[in-house]
Amino acid sequence: MIRRLVPSAYRPVLAHRVFRRLILGFGVSGLGDGMSFVAVAWLAIELAPRTTQGLWVGAAVAAYTLPGVVGALAFGRRLRRVPARRLLMVDSVVRGVFIGAVPLAWLAGLLTPPLYVVLLAVSSLLHAWGSAGKYTLLAELLPEEQRLAANTFVSSLNFAATIAGPAVAGVLVTYASSALVLGLDALTFVFLAVLVARTRLPEPGHVSPAEPAEPAEPAEAADPVDPVDPVDPQDQAAARGGLALLRSRPELLGLLTLTWFFNFLYGPVEVALPLHVTDDLRAPGTLLGLYWMLFGVGAVVGSLAIGALRRLPLWPVTVTIVIAWGLSLLPFGLGAPTAATVVCFTLGGVIYGPFVALSVTLIQAKSPPRHLAAMLAANNAVLLTASPLGTALGGPLTAALGPRATIGGSGLATVVLGTLACVLVAARRGDRRRNPSGIEKRRSASHG
Template identity: 30%
Template sequence: MAAAETRGANQSYREVLRNRRVAGLLLGDLLAHVGTGMILVAMPVQTLSIHGDVPKAIAIGMVEAAPFVLSTVLALAIGLGRVRIPPRTLLIADCVLRSLTFACLGALAVTDRLTLPVLIVGLFFGATFRMAGSSSRRLLATSMVDDTGRFAVNGLLGLNVTFALYIVGPVVGGLIVAATSPGVALFLDAGGALILFAAVVASVPRVAKDHDALRRRPSHESGWRILRRRPVAARLLVVEFFFNFLYMPIEIALPLYVRGTLDTDATGLGLMWGALGVGAFVGAALVNQLRNLPQRHLLIAIIALWAFCPIVLAFVGTLPAAMVVFGLGGLVWAPFTPVAYSFLQSGLAPDEQQQVVTLWTTGSMVAAPLGLLIGGPLIEVAGTTGGLVLSGGLTLLLVPIAVVAVLRGTTPG
């Protein structure tokens, strides 16, 4: 993986998009993320309308955490065990199940029959393939290019997330929720999953390039055993876990912050996520320009700079100022995931990709439900402002730990 920090021959975004299969899959991924971005606004609004006697922050935390439970179990079976399911199959299963789940939840919501327990149970089972599907998107896209195209593909995946998930999706979602109801946004997310399904079927061969190699030379090693041979990558996974863990209280605090401190509605929440997305879009667009920088140092700098975002946000009282702060946060945060995954994948053999990338994705994403479950009570006790400050302060404390963990030793192992 040391070569990942010095190689200067990576392809540009434009070069990898000349591959029509890659372009088709990325387009489906982009449109699917628009639907998911609407959910960022619709889901907390829907939850607040049906929370009943459950405290608001606790209800939001439970709804946000529910999709991670079963999906974590499946992803760990792949990353730590010997379960091997082709990424194409996993992603198709995720698209079909997500579409059915959100169509049903949307129908219940628009007919005023959706309750908090039903919403939680639906998300619990409907997201079974969520983590495995997320890692499968990356595996399929990067398997269709060579080593010099991997950095650009990871960057484009990040660009999709920032543009669709945090710009277009939340803004459109806020407008739809304000004009109609959250249930309509749930229906649209189901449609996005169907679009991704069509893109996978049309663009991804039944047996991708890297999985031809996997079938010829099957690997029975777990992802963790492979990571142990690459100590820096393993330690970086731990750092990323806590980076994501300490971020999650912000997702619970944000709708309460928008309603309370900023005194606005779902449209304001959509604009806040949109501001984050605009900043992240710019950051993601610049990822390919960062390929010659030392990647480990870059990752540590991102953690440090992001930590100031929630701290400053806590002391801002107007929507325009809050959008500027959140937008700058998105700018520094966006390169983290594509740089981290490119760094990780550069040192893996084809038959090691699925279990390690799935384990890495799981390790980073499992921080979300844990952070949400703790974030609810934390926000209830510390309040919205206190929760934001605590999230940023603890992230700052993570910086020296990251320096020791990621920079220790002269090679990634």
């Protein structure tokens, strides 16, 4: 009976024994991340002087992810051939150790805002590689036709964890301490590392750097350059790094560009929302937990709905998500009642939820299998600069404009971004219809 309630797209994925074991670890670590949504910002508020709270909140939230860019660039040569399983384990251990140092320093009375930011920064140093390892591992385990369902299930699980995580964290930061919440977050990463270490995984095959691309990609196998040139152009790009690989795929580069600006404009929300709760509404941390909890509920619903579908037009869905997310933030700037902004933030979760899974699925489908981990790491590295830079900007913006105006301004700028992308996509599609054989080829022929 229960099996019949599960959409058909998810049944073969959930029947995979190793996948079921891995999602237990992903779910537990996602719960820790859900708690950190509240705890990272709230502990910065508790530690910092009132006059500089906005700046320290921005610095703390940025430090929780931004150094992953440095790790992706600094360790690229060493890690791009490391198995996905080991990448995931090492990242989990580093995050567990250094986030765990936060409550220890707090209990010892040594925790200051600068030390707090440093510990968060070191904990996130391998974040891009850990995420790349996770989704490369999924690509190793599952065939291409099951990856959208698997990716949406994993992202839905993460969002589901943010339902319980912020709710628990909201209570704990109000009645206990946000430092202790980060201690629980650290334990969830240790749990994931131990689970992955104790799980028997298949040997990497179709995404291994040493293996050729699977025959399932006829476009790669039928490339007329391959039989003639003993050096694969993709391997030449790989030698220059994952970013060169992304530049060789215009569709992925366009998606990366839109996603970067989308995440950048989201960044100020993470700074302004907790200050909106404390300054504008004079409310306790439980309300901040409610915002993020309901956002997670909406994200789960949106992600699972998308994952149950077989085929999706990528660009129309992507642009719609960008515009609709921006619209969901406008009521904050317009001074809408708290109940209305809670509803809008929940709808924003429904809209925002599928975005990550769709992006990852496209990269998995369009990347050469042997270079998937490098391309995912490069993609993650670029995107890791977006939201943290947005949060870093969010501190001064919130101090200058106020939390309410900052959230509303972020929404308005996002709507403009989505509208611009819509115009560009429509223009490109119009050119394709008028020149189905290829605009560039015709131009070259006319000049020849």
